[in-house]
Amino acid sequence: MSNPASPPAVGVLDEGPALTFPPGFLWGAATAAYQIEGAATEGGRTPSIWDTFSHTEGRTVAGHTGDVACDHYHRMPDDVRLMADLGLRSYRFSVSWPRVQPGGAGGINQEGMDFYRRLVDELLGHGIEPWVTLYHWDLPQPLEDAGGWPARDTAGRFAEYAHLVADALGDRVKYFTTLNEPWCSAFLGYGSGVHAPGRSDGADAVRAGHHLMLGHGLAVQAVRASRPQAQLGITVNLYPVTPASGSAADADAARRIDALANRFFLDPVLRGAYPADLVADLRGVTDLGHVRDGDLATISTPLDMVGVNYYSRHVVAAPAEGAEPEPYWRAPSCWPGSEDVRFVTRGVPVTDMDWEIDAPGLVETLERVHREYTDLPLYVTENGSAFVDTVVDGEVDDPDRLAYFASHLRAAHAAIEAGVPLKGYFAWSLMDNFEWAWGYTKRFGMVYVDYDNQARIAKSSARWYADVIRRNGLAAQ
Numbered sequence: 001m002s003n004p005a006s007p008p009a010v011g012v013l014d015e016g017p018a019l020t021f022p023p024g025f026l027w028g029a030a031t032a033a034y035q036i037e038g039a040a041t042e043g044g045r046t047p048s049i050w051d052t053f054s055h056t057e058g059r060t061v062a063g064h065t066g067d068v069a070c071d072h073y074h075r076m077p078d079d080v081r082l083m084a085d086l087g088l089r090s091y092r093f094s095v096s097w098p099r100v101q102p103g104g105a106g107g108i109n110q111e112g113m114d115f116y117r118r119l120v121d122e123l124l125g126h127g128i129e130p131w132v133t134l135y136h137w138d139l140p141q142p143l144e145d146a147g148g149w150p151a152r153d154t155a156g157r158f159a160e161y162a163h164l165v166a167d168a169l170g171d172r173v174k175y176f177t178t179l180n181e182p183w184c185s186a187f188l189g190y191g192s193g194v195h196a197p198g199r200s201d202g203a204d205a206v207r208a209g210h211h212l213m214l215g216h217g218l219a220v221q222a223v224r225a226s227r228p229q230a231q232l233g234i235t236v237n238l239y240p241v242t243p244a245s246g247s248a249a250d251a252d253a254a255r256r257i258d259a260l261a262n263r264f265f266l267d268p269v270l271r272g273a274y275p276a277d278l279v280a281d282l283r284g285v286t287d288l289g290h291v292r293d294g295d296l297a298t299i300s301t302p303l304d305m306v307g308v309n310y311y312s313r314h315v316v317a318a319p320a321e322g323a324e325p326e327p328y329w330r331a332p333s334c335w336p337g338s339e340d341v342r343f344v345t346r347g348v349p350v351t352d353m354d355w356e357i358d359a360p361g362l363v364e365t366l367e368r369v370h371r372e373y374t375d376l377p378l379y380v381t382e383n384g385s386a387f388v389d390t391v392v393d394g395e396v397d398d399p400d401r402l403a404y405f406a407s408h409l410r411a412a413h414a415a416i417e418a419g420v421p422l423k424g425y426f427a428w429s430l431m432d433n434f435e436w437a438w439g440y441t442k443r444f445g446m447v448y449v450d451y452d453n454q455a456r457i458a459k460s461s462a463r464w465y466a467d468v469i470r471r472n473g474l475a476a477q
């Protein structure tokens, strides 16, 4: 956690000398199945919780759904060619569980799996390393109907599915991450309910978080058994949490949010235990009676790498009489047991998501994971920003997004200089896509997507990133 006496120097990483990354640094871009594929009912695919949620009135901005999205399912070879044009060394994509195992039970749906087989072939044919995320939030709806992630059985179902995917793709895919951002699945899905399945119950959110991690551990074991050569990991979204002032009360607010946002996952997965202060904070929510003997050993099954998604920092203050929490975090809360903590905005530049731009927070986050938790190789599996884009004469100039990438790549380099074994970086996102509850109203892509005709336009940030990859680093700025 930052020392409140010396607030983070936001933006200082925007400019600097030329920087070179270590040889073999894995330069990539990321997407997720439901955000780009479309073809929601084709090839035997059945609904996931995001299909149900997005088709429920009032859940997503303007009722947007992933039914068509970027139509990547039909345009995949062209999209891979685009990746090759940008010189990507790796592409991180997720497998849609209800496409390859409709309903979340039984054998493989060959037609669905063939899509990923073809994708992997295309990637390898262009010299692009495939990086598979097994779960990027699209739980098959029947598993939600049976209780969802708050139900223990879902963890076992996930391991079975992971095994199917590893069997089908593991001969050519080396990198597998189990879960993407389990915090979002648990606390936005079952706590605040702003994500699918849209339930709001603090105890369920905590149970979901546990069963997601149990599923992760079981999946690692299942994939390892069938594919001993695979590089296995998990992706967590981490935030530095800074107290708004030097007061003891604000420091305690920061401790609580850090426990829920970061240590809830880092400690069980990398240390095999829940933090004692988190357990105490949650006492009014749950007694953690769902945690069984042996679970934490499974959850902490050894990994080969850890993926970190980084977007911004949380600055928090102690509850105050009459002070309203920030709208995004308002009840029902995604912070069970700590609902009253206030999220403070500092007036620094923000993205179109209203997320504060804070590149030094990436250095802080990576150094912390390395110093406090693990010597394993780390990868930034997502980092990026939404800004409003306009097409002028068939081109999209996005200097803000470019500056965001540049400052965060400088931060990534600073972390490496400080001794962090950072081995790769994946820009979020390859292309504009369905931004969950925000639908198509937020653009994170390096490639612009015209949703009227599915045309793709490489933005200036994409052309700049291609140059970064070519020179394995940044030019002086």
Ligand code: FCB
Pocket: 032, 035, 180, 181, 184, 237, 309, 382, 428, 435, 436, 444
């Ligand atoms: C992350 C998600 C990703 C995308 C970005 C903006 O939380 O993993 O799918 O929505 O945020």
